[in-house]
Amino acid sequence: MNVLDLLSHNVPSDIFTLKTDCSLVEQAQNLIDQCHPGATNMKLIEVNAEISEAEIPYAQSNRALHGFMHGGCMFSVGDTMTSIMAFFHVENERERTFTMDASIRYLRPVRTDTVRVKARLVSKEGKLLNYVCDFFNEENKRTAQAKYRYAIAEPR
Numbered sequence: 001m002n003v004l005d006l007l008s009h010n011v012p013s014d015i016f017t018l019k020t021d022c023s024l025v026e027q028a029q030n031l032i033d034q035c036h037p038g039a040t041n042m043k044l045i046e047v048n049a050e051i052s053e054a055e056i057p058y059a060q061s062n063r064a065l066h067g068f069m070h071g072g073c074m075f076s077v078g079d080t081m082t083s084i085m086a087f088f089h090v091e092n093e094r095e096r097t098f099t100m101d102a103s104i105r106y107l108r109p110v111r112t113d114t115v116r117v118k119a120r121l122v123s124k125e126g127k128l129l130n131y132v133c134d135f136f137n138e139e140n141k142r143t144a145q146a147k148y149r150y151a152i153a154e155p156r
Contacts (some may be wrong), residue, residue, distance in 0.1 A: 003024055003087050003088050003090075004023075004024045004027055006087050006090050006093060007024070007027060007028065007031070007084070007087055008027065009093050010087075010093075010096060011031060016031055016034050016035075017030070017034065018030070018031075024047065025044055025045070025046065025047060028044050028047060028084050029043065029044045032044065032080060036076060037076050037077060037080040039061055039062070040056055040061070040062050040073045040076055040077050041056060041057050041059050041061060041062060042054050042055070042056050042077045042080070042117075043055050043056075043057075044081070044084075047081065047084050047085060048085070048088065049085060049088035049089065049121065050085075050120065050121050051085075051118065051119065051120050051121075052081045052082070052084065052085050052118075052119045053116070053117065053118050053119075054077060054081055054116075054117045055114055055115065055116055055117065056069070056073060056074065056077055056114065056115040056117060056135075057114045058110060058111070058112050058113055058114060058115075067111065068109040068110055068111055069109070069110035069111075069113075069115065071104065071106055071144070074104065074106075074115065074117075074135050074143070074144050074146070075102070075104050075146060077117055078102075078104070078117065078119060078133035078135070078146040078148065079099060079102060079146075079148060081117065081119045081133065082119050082129075082131040082133060082148040082150065083097055083099065083150070085119060085121065085129075085131065086129055086150045086152065089124065089127075089129060089152055090152055091152075094154045094155075095152050095153065095154050096152070096153065096154070096155055097150050097151075097152055098150060098151045098152075098153065099148060099149070099150055100128070100149045100150060100151045101147075101148070101149040102146065102147065102148045102149070103146065103147050104144055104145070104146035104147075105144060105145050105146075106143070106144045107142055107143055107144055107145070108137070108141060108142075108143050109143070110137055110143050113137040113138040113139075114138060115135050115136065115137060115143060116135070116136045117133060117134070117135050117136075118133070118134050118136070119131055119132070119133040119134075120132055120133075127151055127152040127153065128149065128150070128151055129149070129150040129151075129152070130147070130148075130149050130150075131147065131148045131149075131150070132145065132146070132147055133145070133146040133147075133148065
């Protein structure tokens with residue numbers, strides 16, 4: 001089963017609308033737009049087992065009361081990207097990906113920039129996956145760095 005089929009199989013079709021005849025990036029973006037990460041206005045650019053990229057345009061829906069981009073927006077985008085990347089490591093349709101641990105360091109505020117997001121797999125230990133996700137402003141300065149740890153398992 002390929003990643004696009006796994007993604008479609010794991011998503012509850014009674015609450016999500018799935019596209020047909022589309023790429024993995026198109027299907028992932030379709031699903032993102034139907035749940036919380038869609039509120040960040042994130043746009044998935046690329047995703048595979050090793051790396052993924054997205055953009056987060058600054059918008060009213062993703063800013064905090066101080067006017068800067070909300071840190072939770074960045075965190076949610078990173079978690080979404082790495083979760084989709086983890087699907088590449090699923091071996092059968094009964095397995096699911098689970099976020100086991102996550103952290104983020106905020107380095108500089110984002111006032112009006114579009115944030116570029118780059119995630120990468122840093123290690124795989126059996127069914128445990130570790131990712132680093134970097135967030136960059138339009139001057140290519142890192143605004144945050146997040147780390148995510150996933151497990152792949154069959155639910156009981």
